[in-house]
Amino acid sequence: xxxxxxxxxxxxxxxxxxxxxxxxxxxxxxxxxxxxxxxxxxxxxxxxxxxxxxxxxxxxxxxxxxxxxxxxxxxxxxxxxxxxxxxxxxxxxxxxxxxxxxxxxxxxxxxxxxxxxxxxxxxxxxxxxxxxxxxxxxxxxxxxxxxxxxxxxxxxxxxxxxx
Amino acid sequence: xxxxxxxxxxxxxxxxxxxxxxxxxxxxxxxxxxxxxxxxxxxxxxxxxxxxxxxxxxxxxxxxxxxxxxxxxxxxxxxxxxxxxxxxxxxxxxxxxxxxxxxxxxxxxxxxxxxxxxxxxxxxxxxxxxxxxxxxxxxxxxxxxxxxxxxxxxxxxxxxxxxxxxxxxxxxxxxxxxxxxxxxxxxxxxxxxxxxxxxxxxxxxxxxxxxxxxxxxxxxxxxxxxxxxxxxxxxxxxxxxxxxxxxxxxxxxxxxxxxxxxxxxxxxxxxxxxxxxxxxxxxxxxxxxxxxxxxxxxxxxxxxxxxxxxxxxxxxxxxxxxxxxxxxxxxxxxxxxxxxxxxxxxxxxxxxxxxxxxxxxxxxxxxxxxxxxxxxxxxxxxxxxxxxxxxxxxxxxxxxxxxxxxxxxxxxxxxxxxxxxxxxxxxxxxxxxxxxxxxxxxxxxxxxxxxxxxxxxxxxxxxxxxxxxxxxxxxxxxxxxxxxxxxxxxxxxxxxxxxxxxxxxxxxxxxxxxxxxxxxxxxxxxxxxxxxxxxxxxxxxxxxxxxxxxxxxxxxxxxxxxxxxxxxxxxxxxxxxxxxxxxxxxxxxxxxxxxxxxxxxxxxxxxxxxxxxxxxxxxxxxxxxxxxxxxxxxxxxxxxxxxxxxxxxxxxxxxxxxxxxxxxxxxxxxxxxxxxxxxxxxxxxxxxxxxxxxxxxxxxxxxxxxxxxxxxxxxxxxxxxxxxxxxxxxxxxxxxxxxxxxxxxxxxxxxxxxxxxxxxxxxxxxxxxxxxxxxxxxxxxxxxxxxxxx
Numbered sequence: 035x036x037x038x039x040x041x042x043x044x045x046x047x048x049x050x051x052x053x054x055x056x057x058x059x060x061x062x063x064x065x066x067x068x069x070x071x072x073x074x075x076x077x078x079x080x081x082x083x084x085x086x087x088x089x090x091x092x093x094x095x096x097x098x099x100x101x102x103x104x105x106x107x108x109x110x111x112x113x114x115x116x117x118x119x120x121x122x123x124x125x126x127x128x129x130x131x132x133x134x135x136x137x138x139x140x141x142x143x144x145x146x147x148x149x150x151x152x153x154x155x156x157x158x159x160x161x162x163x164x165x166x167x168x169x170x171x172x173x174x175x176x177x178x179x180x181x182x183x184x185x186x187x188x189x190x191x192x193x194x195x196x197x
Numbered sequence: 198x199x200x201x202x203x204x205x206x207x208x209x210x211x212x213x214x215x216x217x218x219x220x221x222x223x224x225x226x227x228x229x230x231x232x233x234x235x236x237x238x239x240x241x242x243x244x245x246x247x248x249x250x251x252x253x254x255x256x257x258x259x260x261x262x263x264x265x266x267x268x269x270x271x272x273x274x275x276x277x278x279x280x281x282x283x284x285x286x287x288x289x290x291x292x293x294x295x296x297x298x299x300x301x302x303x304x305x306x307x308x309x310x311x312x313x314x315x316x317x318x319x320x321x322x323x324x325x326x327x328x329x330x331x332x333x334x335x336x337x338x339x340x341x342x343x344x345x346x347x348x349x350x351x352x353x354x355x356x357x358x359x360x361x362x363x364x365x366x367x368x369x370x371x372x373x374x375x376x377x378x379x380x381x382x383x384x385x386x387x388x389x390x391x392x393x394x395x396x397x398x399x400x401x402x403x404x405x406x407x408x409x410x411x412x413x414x415x416x417x418x419x420x421x422x423x424x425x426x427x428x429x430x431x432x433x434x435x436x437x438x439x440x441x442x443x444x445x446x447x448x449x450x451x452x453x454x455x456x457x458x459x460x461x462x463x464x465x466x467x468x469x470x471x472x473x474x475x476x477x478x479x480x481x482x483x484x485x486x487x488x489x490x491x492x493x494x495x496x497x498x499x500x501x502x503x504x505x506x507x508x509x510x511x512x513x514x515x516x517x518x519x520x521x522x523x524x525x526x527x528x529x530x531x532x533x534x535x536x537x538x539x540x541x542x543x544x545x546x547x548x549x550x551x552x553x554x555x556x557x558x559x560x561x562x563x564x565x566x567x568x569x570x571x572x573x574x575x576x577x578x579x580x581x582x583x584x585x586x587x588x589x590x591x592x593x594x595x596x597x598x599x600x601x602x603x604x605x606x607x608x609x610x611x612x613x614x615x616x617x618x619x620x621x622x623x624x625x626x627x628x629x630x631x632x633x634x635x636x637x638x639x640x641x642x643x644x645x646x647x648x649x650x651x652x653x654x655x656x657x658x659x660x661x662x663x664x665x666x667x668x669x670x671x672x673x674x675x676x677x678x679x680x681x682x683x684x685x686x687x688x689x690x691x692x693x694x695x696x697x698x699x700x701x702x703x704x705x706x707x708x709x710x711x712x713x714x715x716x717x718x719x720x721x722x723x724x725x726x727x728x729x730x731x732x733x734x735x736x737x738x739x740x741x742x743x744x745x746x747x748x749x750x751x752x753x754x755x756x757x758x759x760x761x762x763x764x765x766x767x768x769x770x771x772x773x774x775x776x777x778x779x780x781x782x783x784x785x786x787x788x789x790x791x792x793x794x795x796x797x798x799x800x801x802x803x804x805x806x807x808x809x810x811x812x813x814x815x816x817x818x819x820x821x822x823x824x825x826x827x828x829x830x831x832x833x834x835x836x837x838x839x840x841x842x843x844x845x846x847x848x849x850x851x852x853x854x855x856x857x858x859x860x861x862x863x864x865x866x867x868x869x870x871x872x873x874x875x876x877x878x879x880x881x882x883x884x885x886x887x888x889x890x891x892x893x894x895x896x897x898x899x900x901x902x903x904x905x906x907x908x909x910x911x912x913x914x915x916x917x918x919x920x921x922x923x924x925x926x927x928x929x930x931x932x933x934x935x936x937x938x939x940x941x942x943x944x945x946x947x948x949x950x951x952x953x954x955x956x957x958x959x960x961x962x963x964x965x966x967x968x969x970x971x972x973x974x975x976x977x978x979x980x981x982x983x984x985x986x987x
Contacts, residue, residue: 059322061322062322069232070320073234075227075228075229075231075232076224076225076226076227077225078229078399078400078450079231079482080399080400080401080450080483080908081483081907081908082482082483083483083907083908083909085907085908085909086399086908088399115225116224116225117224117225117226119225120223120224120225120226129220129223129224132219132223133215133216133219133220133223134215135873136215136216136219136707136873136874136877138219138222138223138705139704139705139706139707139877139881140222140398140399140400140448140449140450140451140452140704140705141219141222141223141227141448141450141705142227142229142399142400142450142451143399144222144223144225145225148223148225163921164917166916167916167917167919168916168917170915170916170917171915171916171917172915173915173916174399174908174913174915175399175916176397176398176399176451176453176881176885176913177451177705177877177881178877178880178881178884179877179880179881179882179883179884179885179914179919179922179945180884180914180915180916180919181880181919181921181922182877182880183916184916184921
């Protein structure tokens with residue numbers, strides 16, 4: 035029986051600012067590609083059906099579920115993972131607030147939480163706590179109970195807004 | 198909140214120091230088991246039983262063996278040849294019956310998802326492709342799914358050798374409950390159901406095992422709470438000398454008790470690594486986690502409470518039954534769910550007459566193992582619901598009713614009617630603190646006002662106990678190889694910094710941070726000068742790992758004693774160098790100082806240099822010991838933590854939806870080593886308890902099919918619905934240890950479940966309705982309201 039894995043395609047994309055060319059199985063999703071082909075293991079898998087948000091990455095500036103997108107669909111795209119986002123310093127303040135509040139326990143959801151929070155932080159202003167909670171509601175955290183994460187986002191946004 | 202300062206003078210214990218090991222996780226640089234790849238690594242996918250109960254009449258692997266990437270198909274029988282089956286027998290529980298459980302089901306599958314064969318391939322995807330091509334000839338057998346049906350000796354036995362499906366039964370009798378209940382001024386009674394659910398660690402169980410064919414060593418990277426336990430298990434079950442088994446637990450994506458259990462696949466992976474002489478990796482996906490992770494709860498109960506004419510609880514009867522799935526969980530026994538429930542029920546209250554029975558049944562569902570709280574939430578919720586009903590019937594405010602019925606502070610030490618032994622419980626102080634932070638009177642006034650508007654709000658105040666840090670008094674007689682002690686090694690490095698090696702493992706609780714704080718205070722150094730190493734069975738002191746909220750209570754005490762001993766050795770050496778006596782010196786801020794004047798005599802780095810490189814300057818025969826190990830063994834069956842939680846909810850009586858309006862916790866976990874970590878343990882625990890009570894349910898049909906094995910179908914608490922939680926600490930240092938820290942890991946979950954039962958029933962009480970089944974689905978809420986309205 036022929037295996038699907040024989041079906042491959044070459045893709046060219048930018049990952050964390052670096053050009054990448056790889057031949058990948060067409061069925062491989064984006065996070066498996068990042069983890070297995072590029073050894074960028076900061077993006078995690080926990081449900082592989084788009085519910086938990088552990089696989090969250092940025093594709094062409096938009097926050098996406100990396101498990102719901104095939105690697106071949108990222109051909110020509112610009113992908114930013116938690117590693118790239120961290121190294122850029124874009125959310126160093128947000129990450130420092132996470133650290134100070136212990137807004138991460140096991141840390142497995144945290145890369146997705148940071149990328150999702152970064153989107154809200156970048157939008158600016160100081161949303162109320164319900165709006166922050168609403169924004170984070172697609173990311174499952176089993177450890178913290180969310181409050182410290184909401185605190186970290188709120189404090190970052192207050193500081194950025196000079197409030 | 199200002200970020201805490203980890204290097205401030207005046208002591209680290211008691212400060213909300215941030216975790217030094219969390220930054221890498223926030224920056225995406227964690228290293229979880231599945232992140233680790235080694236050369237020549239192969240991947241495993243399991244073939245699992247699609248039936249709840251089936252005989253396996255044959256396996257045809259020929260087609261799968263030809264699939265691309267496949268290296269080997271390993272059947273259960275092949276693994277059984279080199280791997281001893283698991284038999285969890287609780288020697289301290291007479292009458293407990295347990296069937297052998299093979300790593301994979303050899304000829305008899307007893308729950309849906311039980312592994313039957315393993316496909317080893319070059320990639321996980323190829324292994325999964327080939328797993329679909331393994332043809333297993335099953336003969337479906339009748340499934341036993343209902344607890345009471347399973348307890349009927351006439352039900353078809355899942356394990357014929359056991360005779361029936363009755364796993365265990367225990368009755369506790371204190372005083373004479375039947376007589377006391379019949380003499381009571383009034384009684385209250387209710388039936389309860391606590392639905393089966395599961396842990397849902399975000400990172401699935403994961404294991405990478407490597408057998409070195411030359412040295413005959415097994416090295417395992419394992420997402421597990423106890424590397425020591427697994428070293429022991431792999432050694433004994435695979436017949437490998439223990440010193441040639443090394444288990445490393447890297448970053449772990451959630452434990453919650455799930456990852457203290459031994460799962461069959463993990464033994465199979467290690468066995469297959471040995472069989473193949475190659476590294477093999479297995480990571481459970483979400484479907485596998487729902488089906489084959491150990492599950493929890495699944496109790497039914499009927500309970501009755503008697504109260505005298507003065508509003509004092511006199512008596513209680515608690516009839517409990519639960520199913521533990523197809524096997525007794527290895528190595529800690531799922532029957533603890535029932536024992537803890539009947540032991541901890543009524544623990545805060547000064548009643549005299551108690552009768553309780555737990556009956557444990559085997560059914561064709563996943564195995565019930567350890568999970569946060571282990572049965573205590575059931576005992577607490579049953580008690581607190583009855584206490585609220587009794588208060589209502591006595592027409593006494595439920596807070597006042599509790600105050601009246603708690604053990605008095607002067608009555609300690611005591612053993613509760615259920616056998617819960619407490620040196621002390623700060624019940625009255627925790628109740629006062631909780632009522633204060635929640636503005637109880639204000640909430641009651643608002644509740645009354647809102648009822649005029651047809652808005653149904655409820656206030657729940659629930660008392661909880663947590664049995665933490667189980668010791669040898671409990672586990673020793675069980676015969677289980679559960680290490681109830683923890684150890685700590687503290688080593689002064691030549692530049693004056695310190696490495697700490699602990700047997701405690703940290704899945705995000707912050708225990709390693711607490712251990713650094715404790716050692717830092719003993720040695721007078723800051724967080725930046727301490728590194729803590731954990732999670733490697735070959736290099737760290739032997740101990741328990743992480744279970745039963747022991748990290749600070751036991752691992753912290755071991756760290757304190759090790760730090761103190763090293764300080765003694767350092768001062769002895771310094772006295773020798775400085776030609777004085779050790780008691781004339783002190784160790785502060787990285788300096789050895791004159792104890793009387795505070796004058797700096799030499800710094801720690803200078804002393805370490807002498808100890809390691811310039812022994813020639815010391816008096817002859819001096820043997821500097823700059824590394825010290827200490828262990829802590831608790832002297833009681835467990836340490837007793839307690840607290841009170843308050844919940845404020847609104848029930849929409851048209852839709853059955855429950856909205857959480859506020860949450861408060863007053864907790865006494867003894868000495869608070871790090872308030873930031875303690876608060877986060879409480880908050881995370883509360884939210885899990887809320888999830889357990891409102892949403893989570895592993896639902897099986899009558900044939901043993903799991904109906905909701907995806908995160909889209911199994912509901913969990915998300916940020917949008919959860920409340921902020923306000924916390925008050927009541928700090929009663931434990932007198933069993935010098936550190937005085939008690940357990941905190943399970944308190945949030947235990948108390949939250951009871952508080953939510955109380956709050957929802959408080960909202961519904963004027964309607965004459967009470968919820969009786971967890972989770973409180975909107976359907977159940979509407980059902981009990983409709984029943985009350987007739």
